[in-house]
Amino acid sequence: MQALAELQRFTPFKALAGDSQTLLAQGLVTKQCGSADMALHKGQPVSGAYVVLAGRLRVFSLSPNGTEATLYFIDPGETCVLALNCLFNDLLYPAWVQAETPSTIALIPGAVYRRLFEREPAIQNLTVHTLSTLVFRLMSELELVHSSHHKQRLANFILMQSASDGVLHMTQQQLAQHLGTTREVVARLLQEFVARGWVSTRRGAIAIKDLFGLRELVSPGAS
Amino acid sequence: MQALAELQRFTPFKALAGDSQTLLAQGLVTKQCGSADMALHKGQPVSGAYVVLAGRLRVFSLSPNGTEATLYFIDPGETCVLALNCLFNDLLYPAWVQAETPSTIALIPGAVYRRLFEREPAIQNLTVHTLSTLVFRLMSELELVHSSHHKQRLANFILMQSASDGVLHMTQQQLAQHLGTTREVVARLLQEFVARGWVSTRRGAIAIKDLFGLRELVSPGAS
DNA sequence: GGGCTTCAGTAGCAAAAGCTACACAGTGCG
DNA sequence: CGCACTGTGTAGCTTTTGCTACTGAAGCCC
Numbered sequence: 001m002q003a004l005a006e007l008q009r010f011t012p013f014k015a016l017a018g019d020s021q022t023l024l025a026q027g028l029v030t031k032q033c034g035s036a037d038m039a040l041h042k043g044q045p046v047s048g049a050y051v052v053l054a055g056r057l058r059v060f061s062l063s064p065n066g067t068e069a070t071l072y073f074i075d076p077g078e079t080c081v082l083a084l085n086c087l088f089n090d091l092l093y094p095a096w097v098q099a100e101t102p103s104t105i106a107l108i109p110g111a112v113y114r115r116l117f118e119r120e121p122a123i124q125n126l127t128v129h130t131l132s133t134l135v136f137r138l139m140s141e142l143e144l145v146h147s148s149h150h151k152q153r154l155a156n157f158i159l160m161q162s163a164s165d166g167v168l169h170m171t172q173q174q175l176a177q178h179l180g181t182t183r184e185v186v187a188r189l190l191q192e193f194v195a196r197g198w199v200s201t202r203r204g205a206i207a208i209k210d211l212f213g214l215r216e217l218v219s220p221g222a223s
Numbered sequence: 224m225q226a227l228a229e230l231q232r233f234t235p236f237k238a239l240a241g242d243s244q245t246l247l248a249q250g251l252v253t254k255q256c257g258s259a260d261m262a263l264h265k266g267q268p269v270s271g272a273y274v275v276l277a278g279r280l281r282v283f284s285l286s287p288n289g290t291e292a293t294l295y296f297i298d299p300g301e302t303c304v305l306a307l308n309c310l311f312n313d314l315l316y317p318a319w320v321q322a323e324t325p326s327t328i329a330l331i332p333g334a335v336y337r338r339l340f341e342r343e344p345a346i347q348n349l350t351v352h353t354l355s356t357l358v359f360r361l362m363s364e365l366e367l368v369h370s371s372h373h374k375q376r377l378a379n380f381i382l383m384q385s386a387s388d389g390v391l392h393m394t395q396q397q398l399a400q401h402l403g404t405t406r407e408v409v410a411r412l413l414q415e416f417v418a419r420g421w422v423s424t425r426r427g428a429i430a431i432k433d434l435f436g437l438r439e440l441v442s443p444g445a446s
Numbered sequence: 447g448g449g450c451t452t453c454a455g456t457a458g459c460a461a462a463a464g465c466t467a468c469a470c471a472g473t474g475c476g
Numbered sequence: 477c478g479c480a481c482t483g484t485g486t487a488g489c490t491t492t493t494g495c496t497a498c499t500g501a502a503g504c505c506c
Binding site: 061067069071081082084085088089091094095117118121124127128129131132133134135136138139140141142143145146147180 | 284290292294304305307308311312314317318340341344347350351352354355356357358359361362363364365366368369370403
Binding site: 447448449450451452453454455456457458459460461462463464465466467468469470471472473474475476 | 477478479481482483484485486487488489490492494496497498499500501502503504505506
């Protein structure tokens with residue numbers, strides 16, 4: 001099957017025993033998401049484990065007043081841990097998931113995943129490791145949120161998310177949404193960054209000019 | 224052994240196979256913490272899994288500018304998940320842990336815990352479940368932080384942490400630390416709550432007078 | 447009771463963030 | 477070219493939060 005072959009490009013699924021492979025193949029479904037499609041809604045019951053095969057998903061929370069904030073991204077080969085979480089605890093999904101770019105997602109039904117978990121050490125490790133990673137990301141995010149101003153968070157976001165050429169292709173509106181703030185705040189802060197010669201802005205993108213200036217702002221003294 | 228007996232009061236450790244019991248008994252260490260003692264420092268390497276036997280631990284993060292914020296609490300029978308997390312990923316501990324009340328902690332060495340994890344389904348489930356719970360708590364906390372003002376967070380904290388008689392025994396300074404803000408802000412907000420007849424304040428404690436008023440503030444319209 | 451420490455209540459000011467509003471630049475299209 | 481649409485740069489104002497400082501009240505020890 002096509003989907004199974006795709007899935008087996010990624011480590012933990014390569015090493016499964018023969019009958020586990022069959023089990024996996026039986027229930028596997030793939031799902032295509034166009035850019036900006038919602039993959040999962042908040043409050044939706046979770047039917048299985050999600051593994052991203054291609055593209056990129058964005059997990060974010062949406063507050064009553066309309067501001068959203070990105071929690072983290074899921075890249076190919078990674079699984080959506082929140083879904084795992086819900087799977088093992090019978091919870092409703094606690095956030096929103098949207099495709100950043102057109103994406104392909106493999107969906108392993110809950111029952112199948114649980115059986116795999118019982119018998120395959122590789123899946124056990126994958127599960128624990130994935131959960132751990134998420135915990136770590138959330139901790140970092142949480143620490144970041146209440147230990148720093150928007151100024152620092154913006155600098156950090158630019159540093160972390162810019163492509164290897166130091167350019168971040170994103171409108172200020174999107175940037176504001178990722179940080180859970182408004183466009184004006186982003187514009188004001190960027191204006192200051194530009195004045196200091198740290199970045200340059202143009203329509204739809206931001207280019208880093210002084211990496212160390214930004215770094216110094218994010219973690220002062222850590223040179 | 225005393226410590227083992229203590230540990231076995233809690234579910235997953237009751238159901239272990241005989242040889243697992245022996246394994247567990249070999250490496251088990253207990254640790255006493257007085258009130259406000261630090262159980263774990265940030266950046267400290269983690270030597271094993273922590274299970275709280277008695278008392279209560281507080282996990283919090285500390286930002287460069289000195290403000291701290293409570294991430295969550297660990298009650299008897301629960302394990303410190305962050306420690307588990309570090310254990311499986313060889314990470315340094317990412318936060319601080321302090322005893323809220325005098326506490327007893329059982330420490331299961333890393334190697335022992337990993338072997339238990341491999342062979343005991345009960346421990347596997349415990350691990351996954353504990354991690355999941357933490358993920359959920361962190362998600363909620365993160366959502367709360369950036370979707371609501373201090374006013375709402377304070378109301379929420381009072382509702383969640385007050386004893387069954389509706390009284391929260393805590394100074395305003397401590398309250399401010401839990402929320403990652405300052406005493407003045409807490410005092411100002413409480414003043415407003417008092418004016419609306421929602422709570423009454425006295426030295427070292429806050430008493431809830433109008434549960435529904437507070438609830439309405441936390442989640443408007445949810446009656 | 448007197449003196450000390452801790453906690454609570456207030457005030458005033460400065461910084462940060464959010465909201466509304468508008469002018470202008472860039473892009474695409476007929 | 478003119479037009480519409482989207483993204484950016486500003487401005488002014490309000491609310492929230494943070495910081496400094498002082499006063500008074502509650503509890504504790506001698």
